[in-house]
Amino acid sequence: DVKVTQSSRYLVKRTGEKVFLECVQDMDHENMFWYRQDPGLGLRLIYFSYDVKMKEKGDIPEGYSVSREKKERFSLILESASTNQTSMYLCASSLTSSYNEQFFGPGTRLTVL
Amino acid sequence: KNEVEQSPQNLTAQEGEFITINCSYSVGISALHWLQQHPGGGIVSLFMLSSGKKKHGRLIATINIQEKHSSLHITASHPRDSAVYICAVLTQGGSEKLVFGKGTKLTVNP
Numbered sequence: 135d136v137k138v139t140q141s142s143r144y145l146v147k148r149t150g151e152k153v154f155l156e157c158v159q160d161m162d163h164e165n166m167f168w169y170r171q172d173p174g175l176g177l178r179l180i181y182f183s184y185d186v187k188m189k190e191k192g193d194i195p196e197g198y199s200v201s202r203e204k205k206e207r208f209s210l211i212l213e214s215a216s217t218n219q220t221s222m223y224l225c226a227s228s229l230t231s232s233y234n235e236q237f238f239g240p241g242t243r244l245t246v247l
Numbered sequence: 248k249n250e251v252e253q254s255p256q257n258l259t260a261q262e263g264e265f266i267t268i269n270c271s272y273s274v275g276i277s278a279l280h281w282l283q284q285h286p287g288g289g290i291v292s293l294f295m296l297s298s299g300k301k302k303h304g305r306l307i308a309t310i311n312i313q314e315k316h317s318s319l320h321i322t323a324s325h326p327r328d329s330a331v332y333i334c335a336v337l338t339q340g341g342s343e344k345l346v347f348g349k350g351t352k353l354t355v356n357p
Contacts, residue, residue, distance in 0.1 A: 175349065176333070176347045176348060176349040178347070224290065234295075240287075
């Protein structure tokens with residue numbers, strides 16, 4: 135079974151803090167994705183990566199950056215957290231293409247105070 | 248206007264009822280996914296389809312490419328089917344990005 139894990143289920147940070155959200159997948163998937171999910175807005179893509187050290191902006195990249203130094207790990211970075219970044223963050227991975235099933239992590243509920 | 252529209256937004260049913268959730272999209276697509284999200288956040292993929300119909304247990308997904316419409320059916324619904332069901336499309340043009348609907352919250356009462 136594919137497993138996608140995220141470093142925390144719940145996280146509380148203060149405005150201005152630097153925040154790291156980590157995602158690890160164990161099935162040698164090439165594609166990895168970071169989404170945020172907000173009530174009434176659904177899932178929105180922040181960034182994705184189709185290979186090590188490669189990244190592409192999604193629909194809402196402002197205020198975020200990412201890092202993919204190893205194939206299995208994809209990190210989302212909030213350089214200076216703000217209250218409007220309070221959200222559920224979901225990581226996903228897929229084998230080679232979005233024709234393939236995306237496997238999701240359990241999510242991190244981030245609250246920025 | 249959103250590229251992917253789901254209806255209804257909320258649906259309440261009695262155990263045993265036949266359920267239909269609809270997804271309409273306004274762009275050319277290569278594939279369409281149906282996802283299920285249980286309370287607590289975990290999302291699982293139910294189906295990926297680009298034509299016709301797929302069945303898995305009590306779940307059936309259909310797609311009509313000409314009408315830009317897909318449906319997810321649940322036969323003999325059960326309280327454990329209570330979840331948010333999300334439609335997502337892979338747009339044409341080589342992008343690896345999915346575009347998501349806002350989800351349909353299904354509650355099945357015993």
